[in-house]
Amino acid sequence: MIIGEGKPIQEILAMIADKKKILVVGCKGCVTVCSAGGQKEVEILSSTIRLAREKEDNPIEIREETLERQCDPEYLEQMRSYIDDYEAVVSLACGAGVQFTAEKYRRIPVYPGINTNFIGVTVEQGVWSERCQACGSCILHKTGGICPIARCSKSLLNGPCGGSSKGKCEIDPDVECGWQLIYDRLRELESLELFEEVVPIKDWSTGRDGGPRRIIREDLKS
Amino acid sequence: MKTLSKLEKILESGKFAVTSECGPPRGVNPDVIRKKAELLRDAVDAINVTDNQTSVVRMSSIASCIILKQMGLEPIMQMVTRDRNRIAIQSDILGAAAHGINNMLCLSGDHQRFGDHQKAKNVYDLDSVQLIQTVRHMRDEGKFLSGEPLDGVPGMFIGAAENPFADPFEIRVPRVSKKISAGVEFIQTQCVYNLEKFEQWMDGIRARGLHKKVYILAGVTPFKSVGMARYMKTKVPGMDVPDELIERLKSVAKEKQADEGIALCIETIERLKKIEGVSGIHIMAIEWEEKVREIAEKSGLLPRPKV
Structure with missing residues (x-):
C-alpha cells in the first residue's frame, strides 16, 4: 500500500492561516491502514486545528469527512453537494488523492495534510517499510x-x-x-x-x- | 594491447605495477593537484584521481586528470555512477579520451549520505558493473549504448574496485567474476590490513582462475597514527583492521606512530608481493602523498620500469 505520515501541525496551520471555514477529508484506503489519513486522523487533526485557532482567538469552522477513496471519481463526487460552502480542503489522502480532489474541484484550494512517503508494507504495529519504487x-x-x-x-x-x-x-x-x-x-x-x-x-x-x-x-x- | 595505456603495457609485459592516488582540491587552484602529483612522479606507474570521494564536492576527476596529463603523468580517471546518467557518462568518457586519458576506474561511489550535500538526489542510472560494460561497449564495439556508431573510440584500459572485506564474503569472488564478464581488465582492492582474509579471498580468485583473466592490484593505506587506525576500523564502512595492528601502533610512542605505520605498510606490501595472482600494489596514502616514494622504495618497487 501507499504509506504516508501526518505533516507537522505548524505547516498545516500556516496553509490555512487566512481561512475561516474548511473541509478536512480523509481516505479509507491505504492511509487509513497506515494510520495517517483515516477517519481517526481526520478527527484528531480537526480538533488540533480548532484548539490552536481558538487559542489565537481566531476560530475556524471545520467539517470532517472521510471518503471511501480519493483516487476514484465516484467517491469524490460525494463532496459535490457541500464543498462550495468551504474556503479550502485539507486532504489526508496520499498525493494522488490530494491531486484528484483538486482536479475535480477547481474553485477552492486543496492542501496536503500528510506527506506521501512510499509503497510499502506493515512490518509490525507502527512500523512500515518501503518495498517498491514502481x-x-x-x-x-x-x-x-x-x-x-x-x-x-x-x-x-x-x-x-x-x-x-x-x-x-x-x-x-x-x-x-x-x-x-x-x-x-x-x-x-x-x-x-x-x-x-x-x-x-x-x-x-x-x-x-x-x-x-x-x-x-x-x-x-x- | 587494446589501448595506449602505460599501465596496461606494464601489466601486459608481466611487470609488477604500482599505482597511487590523488584527491583533487576543494577549490579552483590547479597547483594543489600539481603539487601532489609531482610527489608521485617516477614513484608509481599511474595515478588514480578520485571522483568526489565520500560525496564531498571537489574539482572534477576529469579536469584533474587533464592537469596530470599535461604534466606528462599517467592518470586513472575514477568515475562514479552516483552523479551522472548514461548520457553524461558517455559524454565524459569521450571528453577524457580526447584529452588522452587512457585509464578508467568504474565505481558506484559512496552514497551522498557521507558527504557535504546530503540533500542531493542521486542518479544510479547505471551501476559499476554496467559502467564497465558501457566503456567496453564504446571501446570494442565503437558504439554508444543506443547502438549508434561513434566517431573514433575511447581507448580506455578498464578497471574496477573490489572490497574483499565487505559482506557477504562468499560473494566477493563471484562479484569479481561478474565484473570480468562485464569486461573489466584490472581490479584495485580496498586497503588490505587483514592479510589472512585477503589470502583467503585470493585463494578463491585462483581456484576459479580469475587471476588469469584480470590484473589484481592490492590496495594499501599507511596509518599515520593509532587514532587513524581506530577511525578506519570503526567509522569506515567495509574496512577490516585487525586489533593486533592497533595494539602494535599503540605500543610505540606517539611521535613514532607514523614511522610504525609506514613500516607496517611496507611489511604488508612484502607479503602481498608474494601472493600468486597479485599483479601490483595500489598505494593510497590519504593526504600523505609525500610518503609514497619512500614506501615504494623501501618495498623494493623502485625504480619503475620505463615503457
Missing part, C-alpha cells in the same frame, strides 16, 4: 523476490557494493543491505547462479523517467 518493469523473479531498486540505497542492479557490512547498509546501521537479503534468499532457494548473471542496463523509461505514466485497458474502457 519502476514499471518488475525483476523480482531474478532477485529472490527482493527489489534491489527499492531496497539498495544505490538501487544497484549488480550489488552489493563495498559498503555492505554485517548485513547492514553503509548509510545507516539500521538499514538492511538489500543485496545481503537477496543473496540470503537466493541461497535458501538454491538459486545462487542467478547472482552471477550480469543484470543488463535497465530501461528506466517505464518508470517516472519516461514522463508521467498512464495505463489504458481497452478491454475495460467504457
Whole structure:
C-alpha cells in the first residue's frame, strides 16, 4: 500500500492561516491502514486545528469527512453537494488523492495534510517499510523476490557494493543491505547462479523517467 | 594491447605495477593537484584521481586528470555512477579520451549520505558493473549504448574496485567474476590490513582462475597514527583492521606512530608481493602523498620500469 505520515501541525496551520471555514477529508484506503489519513486522523487533526485557532482567538469552522477513496471519481463526487460552502480542503489522502480532489474541484484550494512517503508494507504495529519504487518493469523473479531498486540505497542492479557490512547498509546501521537479503534468499532457494548473471542496463523509461505514466485497458474502457 | 595505456603495457609485459592516488582540491587552484602529483612522479606507474570521494564536492576527476596529463603523468580517471546518467557518462568518457586519458576506474561511489550535500538526489542510472560494460561497449564495439556508431573510440584500459572485506564474503569472488564478464581488465582492492582474509579471498580468485583473466592490484593505506587506525576500523564502512595492528601502533610512542605505520605498510606490501595472482600494489596514502616514494622504495618497487 501507499504509506504516508501526518505533516507537522505548524505547516498545516500556516496553509490555512487566512481561512475561516474548511473541509478536512480523509481516505479509507491505504492511509487509513497506515494510520495517517483515516477517519481517526481526520478527527484528531480537526480538533488540533480548532484548539490552536481558538487559542489565537481566531476560530475556524471545520467539517470532517472521510471518503471511501480519493483516487476514484465516484467517491469524490460525494463532496459535490457541500464543498462550495468551504474556503479550502485539507486532504489526508496520499498525493494522488490530494491531486484528484483538486482536479475535480477547481474553485477552492486543496492542501496536503500528510506527506506521501512510499509503497510499502506493515512490518509490525507502527512500523512500515518501503518495498517498491514502481519502476514499471518488475525483476523480482531474478532477485529472490527482493527489489534491489527499492531496497539498495544505490538501487544497484549488480550489488552489493563495498559498503555492505554485517548485513547492514553503509548509510545507516539500521538499514538492511538489500543485496545481503537477496543473496540470503537466493541461497535458501538454491538459486545462487542467478547472482552471477550480469543484470543488463535497465530501461528506466517505464518508470517516472519516461514522463508521467498512464495505463489504458481497452478491454475495460467504457 | 587494446589501448595506449602505460599501465596496461606494464601489466601486459608481466611487470609488477604500482599505482597511487590523488584527491583533487576543494577549490579552483590547479597547483594543489600539481603539487601532489609531482610527489608521485617516477614513484608509481599511474595515478588514480578520485571522483568526489565520500560525496564531498571537489574539482572534477576529469579536469584533474587533464592537469596530470599535461604534466606528462599517467592518470586513472575514477568515475562514479552516483552523479551522472548514461548520457553524461558517455559524454565524459569521450571528453577524457580526447584529452588522452587512457585509464578508467568504474565505481558506484559512496552514497551522498557521507558527504557535504546530503540533500542531493542521486542518479544510479547505471551501476559499476554496467559502467564497465558501457566503456567496453564504446571501446570494442565503437558504439554508444543506443547502438549508434561513434566517431573514433575511447581507448580506455578498464578497471574496477573490489572490497574483499565487505559482506557477504562468499560473494566477493563471484562479484569479481561478474565484473570480468562485464569486461573489466584490472581490479584495485580496498586497503588490505587483514592479510589472512585477503589470502583467503585470493585463494578463491585462483581456484576459479580469475587471476588469469584480470590484473589484481592490492590496495594499501599507511596509518599515520593509532587514532587513524581506530577511525578506519570503526567509522569506515567495509574496512577490516585487525586489533593486533592497533595494539602494535599503540605500543610505540606517539611521535613514532607514523614511522610504525609506514613500516607496517611496507611489511604488508612484502607479503602481498608474494601472493600468486597479485599483479601490483595500489598505494593510497590519504593526504600523505609525500610518503609514497619512500614506501615504494623501501618495498623494493623502485625504480619503475620505463615503457
